[in-house]
Amino acid sequence: MTGRFVLIGTTVLRSAFLVLGMAVLIFFLVRIIPGDVVDLVSIEGGLTEEAQQQLRQELGLDRSKPEQLLIWLTNMAEGDLGLSVRFQRPVADLVTRALPTTLALASLSFVIGLALAIGIAVAAVIWPRSAFPALVNAVNVWSIAMPTFCAGILGILLFVLWLGWMPLLGNMVLPSLIIGLDVAGQIVKPLHEDLKEAATAPYIRTAHAKGLDRATIVWRHILPNSLSVVIALSGLIATGLVGGTITMEVLFGLPGIGKLALDSVLGRDYPTIQAVAVLLAGSVVAINAVMGIVARLFDPKLKT
Amino acid sequence: MHGNALVDKIADSTPDTLSVAATPPTEASVRDDAKARVPFSLRGLGRTLLTVLPLAVVVFALLVAILGPTLGGLDPFEQDLLQRNKGPSAAYPLGTDHLGRDVLARLIVGTRLSLEAGLGGVLVALSLGGLLGFAASVAGGAAETAFYAFVDLIRAMPGVLLALLLVVALGAGLGPVTVALGVTFAPIFAYVARATYRRELAMDYVTAAESFGASGWRILMTHILPNVSGAFVTQGAIVLPRCIVTESVLSFLGLGVEPDTPTWGRMIAQASQFIERNPTAVLAPVIALSLLTISLALLGDRLRRRLDPRRIDEGAAA
């Protein structure tokens, strides 16, 4: 029991440090750019020198960089994500409004991707002489080489414009299928390799020598040992989801976090960029942490 | 390990088709298989095609990138405002875009940009991640720990998001985009550096070299580096298409190189607004991009199998 406690504790602590490190990195990345928000606003609005000074003071931009960082981090920790310069609204508002769309898109894509990957990989191990092993490679190459936005455009052409099966705007099915396929392609190959490896393990020979049938061998003896691979790949899944949602939201006009991130980047809306970037990076770390803990809880080497 | 070539040969005709490596075939007696000498087999043909076709595509793309801009007569920037969003014609083989510019001419320039960004990105990633990773691994101790903590940090960031932030920070242009791609993919090479270094260090021939008095530098240069270079080449080949894809995503999102540069991603983004009226202008760069990256990915996969560390013995003499 204490082993699990320690495990969860260290994972959480490690993740917290990782997110903190990312926040610092993001903060300084955004500040490499010459000029600040006020310069940007004044170009558009023609502020006087005095007004600029006052705005800088209000936003805390007259302080030193480390001070600004500290203030920003404290605010973030308290749930204050800052004020969007572009939209003149709290970033938290923008995020709350965009979150449901992204969550729906990401979770739908996640389920589709995982189901596809596990299904194809298992089928390829059970029927090695069928077309499934080739499908593993095909899906894998597809996801390496076919950017999601290209797939999206092809999908729009085919299903929306030519076949007319679905609308363009607000469409959730097509983007999640595309992201799902992309995610599946990234994990199906390592999963298949691992299943194949597991299938050649001496203990599988033992299982055959016991007289077990094929279904029992696959489900009881091969799959449990490959579960850890799926979980080890959770990082790939999570980053794939983030990348996919950004382009898909842009292409399909979905008002989610990805679209918000891009708009803020294009509009040099630094407070929003910072907050959204930390949010996205943080969610990847969180997914990894949860998957990691789940994996270790099922690992017999830690069950004692 | 237990996975060997035999495993791929699981007979459907046999009772249980799950593969298990039995005792591998022994040196007992080997004879040529009459069946294998038959010159034509569908499987072999497929395998050859999967190598030859991608290779042809990549070579063609390289030729286009190198020679294309010098051919003349094709101006990617000239606007023919009377011929906007036109389909393919004799004057414009791939039609024109929304400003009446020649899609083919822009496609040719884009080929060069994509390859430049991709190769540049891999090169930056390899030298940044590989060299620093090796240096850190050799140094060991706190330097290694600190370096890899930073690598972990970068690795944990979603790739597109990191590249996006880097491009914002570094500004527009091919140079900054290449650096952004390099930093984004550097962690992969840093991990390869650490893993291969540790693997080699544990080998008996490294211990043997140490036992007859070889210096650390000599061991690194003659025993470790030659044995890890294959892993870097393979990884570079695998990362190249991903680099090209990431560049196109950045351009598509409106970041990266300058606005009027005809990168494929930018072309797709602009033409996709007129997709219904003029699908050719979208499809041309989409197909070009996918064809190139799929070909590179297939070649990378071939290379990976060729240089599989498990088959290092056979690869060594070649």
Place this chain on the structure above:
Amino acid sequence: MTGTSDDPILTAENLRVTFADRDRTTVAVDGISFSVRRGETLSIVGESGSGKSVTALALLRLVELGGGRIETGTILFKETPDTPPLDLVRADRQTLRDLRGRAVSMVFQEPMSSLNPAHTVGDQIAEVVRKHEGVDKAEARRRAVALLQRVHLPDADRRIKSYPHELSGGMQQRVMIAMALACKPALLIADEPTTALDVTIQAGILDLIRDLKAETGMSVLFITHDMGVVAELADRVVVMRHGRIVEENDVAALFRAPQHPYTRQLLAAATMSGARRLPAAVSTAGVVEAGGTKAPLLEVRDLVTQYPVKTAGFKRAKTHFRAVDGVSLDIHPGEILAIVGESGSGKSTLGKSILRLVEPASGEIRLAGTDILGLKRPDLRRLRRHMQMVFQDPFGSLNPRRTAFSQIAEPLVIHGIAKGADLANRVEGLAKRVGIPSDMLSRYPHAFSGGQRQRLCIARALALSPKLIVADEAVSALDASIRAQVLELMLELQREMGLTYLFISHDIGVVRQISDRIGVMYRGKLVELGETEAVCSAPADAYTRKLLEAVPVADPAASRRMRRAAPGAVGLPA
């Protein structure tokens, strides 16, 4: 011993097994015929590549899982004397599944990897019982406990909840045997079941198999490379080589009067221990006696080498595992000192510590009076030409990307001893001395066989004309016949060049035939050190005695005598 009848339980006729690779077919078993009589233990013995394991796997058609194909032949199986014979080669999937694990069971070489890491050992045993006897969960569990008790696993009712990695190698193999016995098979096929285990653990497992066979009257097919094990266990023996049977006979007759030259060669390699002292070792005896006046070449005092042990959790308690724990010894010039011990005894770490390939924590090492531990790196590098090492794994100790020539030349190049034509001459001379033709020197290591690679390693070690050679399990990875040749070479070289060997091995049989003195290591400590004959004939330490008793003697009469003298000596690990 149960009486054997002429009624065979299994008869293989003209069995031919092939493996098809991409462009060639390898014949692993080439038309062999043999039968296992009801109630007997038949041993198939052979070296690597003989096809013995493939034969074992072919009987239950498990060989097909690895891509093997039974091309011709029949395997007739009669579960009881009254059942009609069943041809396993033509049996359908369902029939085979019903047979496997019930009527015919198997035990494999690597107990750790043969057990599924994801399930408890209890579940894995219960699975067989449930599959073949359809009993409920609770009953299967009871049976699992009973089975574990039967294979003498201490704490059986607690152990069924253990995962394989929580058990030692010997315990894991006991679990495998329990699993194999679960449905009272008529035939047990054991494929090198003790090869991966230490010799004292092996003795326990062999006793167990013998006892269980006596209890149940089952037939046993035992695959091994070890003539000693054959002598201990078998009623009849089949000797295989290159996929064919070269000889088949009663165990006593085979050992007394081997017919085939290959069998004689195998027996010679196995029975050298004790029976025949090689002349080299005898000739150095004089040197040892003179050692009293001569200064020792190497002096080791209170050597301690430790590894930090990583502990999980927040507080990193710095604990250390003492791999070498206060060892002192002297090696005299021209002497062969053997260090014997089982896995984890610290013998390899001792060898590496002496060369400072791992850094000792404390103690003193002097080579010809020079304090090695006090040396700075450059001085140490210079000194290393006097001490060389030969490693166990002939595949891992040669760089796959360098030619044989450059591997042998490297020490000479590093120390700037020779270059150009002189270098080529020296390297060719060294290669010739170890029996590698010079036209092979431009090839890469993968082109050489295991024995040839070890010869290359020896040539490389000799390049600097060292005084001391530390041979760390240098012949352990080689087949018995090759091993004898390499040992012979090492002894010749010692005689010619006046070398001194520190010979590290787990195999007291090998060590006995070549060494002047033996040191026995157990858990990091040197428990005994003395003249070879004295240690082997009258061991002073209890562990040495146990180690010696556990070594299978390649003489059926002798080993059976010994067993009768010490009944029920089941060596369980602490």
